[in-house]
Amino acid sequence: MRILIVGANGTIGKAVAAELSERHEIVTAGRSSGSFQVNIADPKSVSELFSAVAKVDAVVCAAGNVHFGPLEEMTAEQFDIGLRDKLMGQVNLVLAGREFVSSGGSFTLIAGTLSQDPVRFGVSASMVNGALESFVRAAAIELRDHRINAVSPSVLQESMGAYGPYFRGFEPVPAKRVALAFSRSVEGAQTGRIYRVE
Amino acid sequence: MRILIVGANGTIGKAVAAELSERHEIVTAGRSSGSFQVNIADPKSVSELFSAVAKVDAVVCAAGNVHFGPLEEMTAEQFDIGLRDKLMGQVNLVLAGREFVSSGGSFTLIAGTLSQDPVRFGVSASMVNGALESFVRAAAIELRDHRINAVSPSVLQESMGAYGPYFRGFEPVPAKRVALAFSRSVEGAQTGRIYRVE
Secondary structure, eight states: OEEEEETTTSHHHHHHHHHHTTTSEEEEEESSSSSEEOOTTOHHHHHHHHHHHOOEEEEEEOOOOOOOOOGGGOOHHHHHHHIIIIIHHHHHHHHHHTTTEEEEEEEEEEOOGGGTSOOTTOHHHHHHHHHHHHHHHHHHHHOSSOEEEEEEEOOBGGGHHHHGGGSTTOOOBOHHHHHHHHHHHHHSOOOSOEEEEO | OEEEEETTTSHHHHHHHHHHTTTSEEEEEESSSSSEEOOTTOHHHHHHHHHHHOOEEEEEEOOOOOOOOOGGGOOHHHHHHHIIIIIHHHHHHHHHHTTTEEEEEEEEEEOOGGGTSOOTTOHHHHHHHHHHHHHHHHHHHHOSSOEEEEEEEOOBGGGHHHHGGGSTTOOOBOHHHHHHHHHHHHHSOOOSOEEEEO
8 A cells, every 4th residue: 555644753653654664655744854744734735745645545644733721721722723733634634635545545533532531731632632533433424435534542652751741640552552553444444433542 | 590591592592591491590692682692603702792791600502503514525614614613612602701600600512413423414513513522521620610511412303304304313302302401411510521312
């Protein structure tokens, strides 16, 4: 397979590339790294990405920003960051990518455990991850030529330096395990699934 | 209690008003009806609503638009309708309402069964309802002075004329049963709950 990985230079993206490159051709994209640059929050940038990359058999996304902060201080603009970037950014990849992904190909998006298990300061991430899970379930029943799944990991072992204080008591997961879930989605046959890695 | 119902003139809003007005003082708001007008998608309009309404003990929302249509034709702009209105509109009510809702008071938002059980053409509604459920779970752990819940109904008996073709095989629920779930939220003690009416 020829697989486009968006966010290929992040902790998860690198682990997914390592897992999938053993068996497949990998095309990397990222905001400022990888073979192709893309701002997923901008539908035009996403369209240009696919025009440049051309046909692939799978799209993997391991990118997306949200604002972390106390609900008490959150503004509509701060919620908007996650809605534009992690949520609609990934939806943009699906909307624009359909005509470039081969028949029978797949989309695998990144959600996160906060949809189900919230933490302090994570209200925007919870909202966005919940939206992504329901989007994937819904899109799966309408996409006739493609599969779509999401991977929903707990906090990463590799990110505990930065995120540890938010996730006390959570069992962190190594990016390598998260990459296996992406492999199940890309190389499996399911659609509409949320692969939780906890 | 003094209870603000946003969307009080809709099918659900009217049923909630009927249920709660037996025991409480009801203040009605809506886009073009009710005692106060508000466009929930506009944070400024929501702030003005609360300034005009002043102190309440509970906020109930039974309002919010999303775009229904085939995923194949959906644009980012069409997804945006639901994100602005049903999702952020209700979040705006929480953000602006906190200082006007008395200590121990509550917010009850409206989600919907499509978060879990998608139907054709409902991908935006699924996304928005999933976002709302996760938002409610997350907001509940950070709101110290207030409770927050969501009611997630199946298709309404009263709406089967318009929505029946989308919801074949679903058991429609009468608005009166949905109103009971709002009453459980407003008059109960739970927080972070999704009351499913199916």
